[in-house]
Amino acid sequence: MRKFATTAILLSVGACASPTIWDKPGATQADFNRDSYECLKDAYVASVSEYVGYGFTQPTVNFPIYDKCMVAHGYASRPKG
Numbered sequence: 001m002r003k004f005a006t007t008a009i010l011l012s013v014g015a016c017a018s019p020t021i022w023d024k025p026g027a028t029q030a031d032f033n034r035d036s037y038e039c040l041k042d043a044y045v046a047s048v049s050e051y052v053g054y055g056f057t058q059p060t061v062n063f064p065i066y067d068k069c070m071v072a073h074g075y076a077s078r079p080k081g
Contacts, residue, residue: 020067022075032075039069 022032043066067077 019080020077021080022070022077024073024075027075035070035073035075039066039073042066042069 022036024031027035040061043062070077
């Protein structure tokens with residue numbers, strides 16, 4: 001089985017954010033793009049619903065939710081480097 005690796009460069013959460021390699025046997029770039037997009041949508045919605053307080057805040061991606069979603073889609077992560 002062919003192993004496919006692709007780098008997900010996500011918008012920064014802070015200075016410590018680093019790119020992650022997502023591996024899924026047999027996955028194509030199109031598969032990764034579709035799954036990553038769906039997970040980003042889920043993580044964005046989750047982060048928006050968590051904001052409570054005064055005024056408007058700029059929503060961010062909830063990366064733990066994104067990571068769990070990618071794992072649920074069959075990907076394994078490893079740090080780039």
